[in-house]
Amino acid sequence: MEISNTIDSVVIVGGGTAGWLTASKLAKKLNSHREDAISVTLIESPDIPIVGVGEGTWPTMRKTLAEVGIDETEFIRFCNASFKQGSKFVNWKSAPASSDNHYYHLFSSIVDPSEFNLSPYWSLGQAGEKTYAESVSTQGYLSDLFKAPKAISSKAYDGIQSYAYHLDAGKFSEFLKKHATEKLGVKFLSCNVIDVNADNGEIISVYTDKFGEINGDFFVDCTGFSCLLLGKTLGVPFKSVSDVLFTDHAVAIQVPYDDDNCDIHSCTISTAQEAGWIWDIGxxxxxxxxxxxxxxxxxxxxxxxxxxxxxGEKAKDLPAKLVPMNVGYREKFWHKNCVAVGLSAAFVEPLEASAIFLVEAASNMLSDQLPRDKSLLPLAAKKFNDSFQFRWNKTIDFIKLHYVLSKRDEPFWQKNKDPESIPQSLKNSLLQWRSEPVSAYDFSHVYDPFPMESYQYVLNGMAFEQDLSLSAAKYSEAEHAQKAFAQIDKVKDILIKELPTNRELLNKLSSYSFTKV
Incomplete structure (x- = not known):
């Protein structure tokens, strides 16, 4: 068979969130409904269940959904979604000792730290006895009261506070599938891939049990941990990071509500345990x-x-699902005419809900950088691989940070704080931050997954020991900082009064819709 010199067709093997989100982004960006555009075909096995435990997102998801033409109200209704304003970390600072052993990593602050950084002023005591989150954001107060980030009068994807979603992963995949096939021109084949045809390190086609041979010019591997195309067929090795992050399994249970009108948490709750942690998503x-x-x-x-x-007692008869976790990433994410997205590319524990965000990032870059001319593939692959090796290493550093700062002393936590397990890049940053505040210059890469603000929430929330006394003279705008801190109390009282709870807003969305943008 003659190999084409142009990319006219993309074949995605594997569905789930990774497959269908990538298909949607590609089809929308490439205008796949046009005859002269690159076609997008997705092959999904009817026999392989999705992992289905990735239920937390970042605020970037709002832009992603809007860009592919999804109505926010329809998405929320179909996917049983709720509003997320950040994460609440319980018992991470130390083993349980008091009811206030928690902190928040929130999505927004009253002042953009790249414009005026309140963190050093908080460290120098200018905010009084308030926690860092209480001093710079209203979202912790709102979350304590189960508040939503917007009102029914808000426009779609527009919030009074920044927000993301909690969602049903299975329903989300189903929703994306319907949208991609009915509105974006994605061709869907329900079948099993039984063999892969490769020549000179390039994938030519895949063989299926129902539709025979499916040819393609470019392939996207969304086959999960099995990594059928990039790993098993093209031989790209997997690099484990189990010497840095030690969690290797998860057990999950879906817990029905006792009352259909009960409150819904506005944050992902992460509660530290002796040998790991528990997520709780409403x-x-x-x-x-x-x-x-x-x-x-x-x-x-x-x-x-x-x-x-x-x-508690309601868990007695509920089934549990055991999920083995292969923590690490492929040495290359894009090789020849194949790229891996989702679990086939990499996986780290879901502590900061980075999995779906990095699927978004991969689908964004792929849809923007995929060349029509095959001779340009090596250049596109290098750019993609450099970008995602950086992103994954920074994600690993950020997750490791949570463990390193903990004062828990159980064996699991002691192992996490062993200097031999801490990446040198994180060691260097912590050494600097002991006497200098986190700076925007620490995040000069445009694609750094976690911004300066995120590090400040975790470092200050975990009571990182920082002494800024030698550089205190640099922070001479105390009056400006104190006004910003005081503004929080004014704004939070207004928002608490005006914003509905998560449950109240979701109930309204069963009958009404957000105004379309």
Whole structure:
């Protein structure tokens, strides 16, 4: 068979969030409904269930959904989605000792830290006894009261506060599939790939059980941990980071609400445990709860018991799902005419909901950088690989930061704080930040996944020991800072009064819609 010199067709193998989000982005960007455009085909097995535990997103998801033409109200209704304003970390600073052993990593601050950085003024005591989150953002106060980030009168994807979503991963994939096939021109084949045809390190076609041979010029591997195309066929090795991040399993349970009108948390709740941590995500119709842990320090049975004890009596007859986790990333994400997106590319524990965000980032870059001329593939691949190696390493650093700062002393936590397990890049940053505040210059790369603001929330929330006394003279705008701190109380009182709860707004959306942009 003659190999084409142009890319006229993209074949995505594997569905789920990664596959269908990538298909949607590609089809929209490439105008796949046109005859002269690149066609997009997605092959999804009817026999392989999706992992389905990635239920947290970042605020970037609003832009992603809007760009592919999805109506926010329809999405929220179909996917049982709720509004997320950040993450609440419980018992991470130390083992349980008091009711206030928690902190928030929120999505917005009253002042953009790149314009005026309040963090050093907080460290120097200018905000009094308030926590960092209480001093710079209203979202922690709102989350404590189960408040939504917007009102029914708000425009679609526009919030009074920045926000993301909690969503049902299975329903989200189904929703994306319907949108991609009905409105964006994606061709869908429900079948199993039984073999892959490759020549000279390039994939030519895949063989399926129902439709025979499916040819393509470019392939996207969304086959999950199996990594059928990039890993098994093209031989791109997997680089484990199990020497840095030690959690290797999760057990998950879906918990129905007792009352359809109960409050819904506005944050992902992460509660530290002896050998890991528990996520707690509130959707419209249920909670998604899971225990991420290291099997070196706790058995699977004990991990499930820990999760059931956290949930309480209602967990007694609920089924649990065990999810092995392969933590690390491919040495290359894009090789020849194949790129991996989602679990086939990389995976780290879902502590900061980075998985779906990095799928968004990959689909954005792929749809923007995929060349029509095959001779340009090596250049596009290098750019993509350099970008995502940077992004994944920075994500690993940020997740590791949470463990390094903890004062918990159980064996699992001690192992995480072993200097041999801490990346040198993170060591260098922590050394600098002990006597200098986090700076925008620490995040000079445009694609750094976690901004300056995120590090400040975690460092200050975890009571990182920082001494700015030698550089205190640089922070002479104390009056400006104190006015900003005082503004929080005024704004939060107004928002608490005006904003509905998560549940109230979601109930209204069953009958009304946000105004379309």
């Amino acid at each position: 959707l419209q119709n249920r909670r998604g709860v899971g225990h991420v842990y290291c099997s070196e320090f706790i058995s699977h049975e004990e991990a499930e018991q820990t999760l059931r004890a956290y949930i």
